[in-house]
Amino acid sequence: MNDDSQILIARLLTHQTLRRDDKLVKRVLSDELFRAEIDARLLACGLKLLDNVYADHVTLALTRAIEPKIFGARDVWQNNNFGLARDGVALLVVLWAQIILPKRERQETHQHAEDDQNDMFDKDKPLPRAEDTSIGISYKALLSDFGDKLGKKTRMDMNLGTLAKLGFIERRGDVLVEGPLLDLMMDTDVLKERIINGALADVFKRPLAPVAPPVVYELHSDAAEAAEPSDAPTDTPN
Structure with missing residues (x-):
């Protein structure tokens, strides 16, 4: 007979993500x-x-302890198993910075995306859900601001398609919005301090600080294979 632990793990392995309001996830x-x-x-x-x-x-x-045993020695393994090249990882970090950081600020101040001002009792309310606070960014603005740095339109469109397929983002017309994995698979503690000196350093031709690169958690399942590796270099920042 299946127990709840077995069912929850099997569902996560099958569906890759589950919502926090799911009965077993809440438990x-x-x-x-x-x-x-x-x-x-x-x-x-x-x-x-x-x-x-x-x-x-x-x-x-x-788990971090098992990663080297799966992907090889740390100095030679590909630092993400999503098939992302260097410009793809850089684009992912840009999207994280422009979508997730503002969303978290709104969540911490208990603002909803449509709020014009704070309620004096907002901080007594539960933390707003991501879907109520997350605001997308314009594809045209992203292309204008970062297109030259990230391979121009053709390359950026390819990487955006890969990130959408993997669940990092969703495309709604001209707007790019947060996907289920964008605020889960990125190591915020590392990224927040190294967003410029880490994954974006190569893109913007800035010298790397003597620190480890940002971390993208290794995906647990074959869903990572949804992205086809490109011909671009694979020694991407993590």
């Missing part, structure tokens, strides 16, 4: 014993549950 985020059981089962397979309070979804990722 794993609030029930310490259930979370401990899930964590133990996942750890035995080299996996972990990935979530944060700013995202509307949860997913699975490889």
Whole structure:
């Protein structure tokens, strides 16, 4: 007989992401014993549950300890398993910076996307959901601001298609909006401080600071293979 732990893990492996308001996801985020059981089962397979309070979804990722055993020695492995070339990773970081950072600021100040001003009691309310605070960015503006740096229109369109296929973004006409993985698979603690000196340094021809590159969590499943590797260099920043 299937138990709830088995069902939740199987659903995450099958669907890649689940919403935070899903019944079993809500339970794993609030029930310490259930979370401990899930964590133990996942750890035995080299996996972990990935979530944060700013995202509307949860997913699975490889544990850091198991990554070298899967992808090889740290100095030679490809630092992402999404098939993203250097300009693709840089574009991903740009999108994260322009969509996720403003969204998190609105969430922390309890503003909704359509709010004109703060309510004096806003901070007593629950943290707003991502879908209520996330605002997309214009494709035309992105192309105008970063097209020359990120391979011009053809290359950027290819990378945007890859990122959409992987679940990082969604395209709604001219607007690029947050996908279920954009605020989950990026290591915010690293990215926030290294957004210019890390993945974007090569793009903007700025000297790298002596720090490790930004981290993109390794995806747990074959969903990463949805992106076809390009002919561009694969020694991408993480």
